[in-house]
Amino acid sequence: MTTRNQQLTEVFVEVADSLIDDFDVIDFLQNLSARCVELLDVAAVGILLADDHDRLHILAASDEDTRLLELFALQHDQGPCVECYSDGHPRIGVSLTDPAAIARWPQFTQSAQETGFVATNALPLRLRGRVIGALSLFQNNPEPLGTPDLQLAQALADVATIAILQQRTLAQSEAERDQLQYALNSRVLIEQVKGILAERWQMPIDEAFSIFRAYARAHSRKLSDLAREVAEGRQDTDSIRAYNARTPRPRA
Numbered sequence: 001m002t003t004r005n006q007q008l009t010e011v012f013v014e015v016a017d018s019l020i021d022d023f024d025v026i027d028f029l030q031n032l033s034a035r036c037v038e039l040l041d042v043a044a045v046g047i048l049l050a051d052d053h054d055r056l057h058i059l060a061a062s063d064e065d066t067r068l069l070e071l072f073a074l075q076h077d078q079g080p081c082v083e084c085y086s087d088g089h090p091r092i093g094v095s096l097t098d099p100a101a102i103a104r105w106p107q108f109t110q111s112a113q114e115t116g117f118v119a120t121n122a123l124p125l126r127l128r129g130r131v132i133g134a135l136s137l138f139q140n141n142p143e144p145l146g147t148p149d150l151q152l153a154q155a156l157a158d159v160a161t162i163a164i165l166q167q168r169t170l171a172q173s174e175a176e177r178d179q180l181q182y183a184l185n186s187r188v189l190i191e192q193v194k195g196i197l198a199e200r201w202q203m204p205i206d207e208a209f210s211i212f213r214a215y216a217r218a219h220s221r222k223l224s225d226l227a228r229e230v231a232e233g234r235q236d237t238d239s240i241r242a243y244n245a246r247t248p249r250p251r252a
Helices: 002-018 025-039 064-076 078-086 101-106 104-115 147-201 205-218 224-230 235-245
Strands: 044-050 056-061 091-095 119-127 130-138
Touching: 002 025, 002 147, 025 044, 025 056, 044 064, 044 078, 044 235, 056 064, 056 119, 056 130, 064 078, 064 104, 064 130, 078 119, 078 205, 101 104, 119 147, 147 205, 147 224, 147 235, 205 224, 205 235
Parallel strands: none
Antiparallel strands: 044 056, 044 130, 091 119, 119 130
């Protein structure tokens, strides 16, 4: 039989793996939702994550009914999880049969009760002052979660946040490296085309490049795109030279 400590070890190993391997955020969060049900005294778990435009999306749920409930909450902009994300504060021990909760979130509480839940907790996915989502813990019994379970749930939410933000940082760095590599490759191509044009037009490289650049500017073309067309034989270089012969060149 797997002990609680063994389960915890497995969870944190999975988190560590997510920091070094190809990271599938949906699969990671789906697995985390299942782990929360295993480790905590809850019936179901849902995980919401915000996009770059601050819109929440349901990224994972321990079962389909919970996914639909969270989707319903987002559609009606109601529920502890939505408010938890908005202000970054947890909502603990929320009774879904409490008159105050029903008055505050009428559609959400009704749908949650129809799903079989009587209580819920919402914890922020937060790192320092940055909140990127929320973790919902649904209960089918009214007993409040114990402090150890709540502390563990917040710890899992915290490590999930770190993993997600780490992945975003790596993805951004990768994009920046790709942009840099593209710029470097484009510069090599432009240098090659400068030599081609100088030889073809029988003039100094600087003069050939000035003509080439003036044509690109006049036609709102990127130097790299125009150079690629010249290199691939898809751009008539005589038309570039003829156009510049008729048009004053811009200053460098």
